[in-house]
Amino acid sequence: MSDDHVYLTLAEGHEDDTRWAYGTGFEDPLHGVDTTVPEGIDTGRLAADCVALADDALVSAQRLAEWITRAPELEEEVALANIGLDLLGQARLLYSRAGQADGTGRDEDAYAYFRDAGDFRNVRLAELPNGDFAFSIVRLLVLSSCRVAHFHRLTSHTDPVLAAIAAKGVKELTYHRQYAAEWAVRLGDGTEESHRRMRRAMDQVAPYLGELFTTYDVRDEVVADLRQVTEAAGLPMPVYRPLPGAGRDGEHTEHLAPLLAELQGVARAHPEATW
């Protein structure tokens, strides 16, 4: 194992391993963690909170992955894929925790692959189609600003596992928010066309802010981040009005079901398969 080439080292270490593509049947990401749920915790609530946060992350990760082969530059493709990977990792940990908390012992695959759109609890902003790069950047800015603020609160949660997942997530989300904010300024303060696209993206995201703020108690933090970005970018602050319905109640746009069909298709066609 002295080879300094990653691929060769992996190949050498796993020459008997026939599994080179991975889709289902991962080892539990909480394997080897003390997963006792402390007494006095409302386990139903803990499970529901974990599922909702995992759904936000999984659906966002799927949208970010759609940028692969489509992003404006290779660097941005790598960045969006990396951000998606962080979110996928958060989703896996949170689904595993949910299955322990609600006593069903469901694993991450059960949550990700075998629930229908009406059972998903993500905010609707996460499921909207990617649109152009400007829309994806504004959405990423808003969602990561919201999530970093919410996760920071969760670091003092009475469940030590959720608190630990959040503490790790805060560090990752800080990078995501920074990435989106810098692009938002660059595009907003860029060419006439990029500025126009950013204004449009802000208008498209605005209707979903109300849902975000009723779902998560993070209005002040998100507004502060948005104010800083819009001022630096020369963009107007988004004006939002309440939009009926909430993803948290299982009410989704028509865009979630096709996203899940792609995400879940293989796992449902071959429910016992691991790959």
Place this chain on the structure above:
Amino acid sequence: MVTTLPDARHARHIAEQVPDPELPMLTLADLGVLRDVEVTEDGTVVASLTPTYSGCPAMAEMRADVAARLRDAGYQRVEIRTVLNPPWTSDWITPAGRRKLAQYGIAPPGPAPRGGPVPLVLSPTRHMVSCPRCGSTDTEETSRFAATSCKALRRCRACREPFEHVKEI
């Protein structure tokens, strides 16, 4: 029959030598991912690992590698624990690990931001990152994300070489 408990120091030494699957010039000890190795009363060697990033796809590989190395060294009862708290920070990369990174052309991380929420700062931050090839500090970030979650891409303005930089986290 005389039974002796496994030697915790030797077991630790074995576990410390396991290379990281994605940065194989570093051991898991260099990276700060191996948090503890202890021997329980019933003779089980318990190695504790912490993931670098939530989505780190190498975590399962690391667990398997550490368990396999310990078994190869003769320890029959091996248990791998995952420690999530406190979360991994790039500050845990050892001085030896930093030297090895630089030797392989990867700039080691500077000090990680201290705990608590990091506010959004839009003014350009002055990261002093030296080029691992020529040593110049005249370098710029080309992408905050690279081939693995833990690295960013940079370019040296002096020698024109692109290089990777382990991010501060």
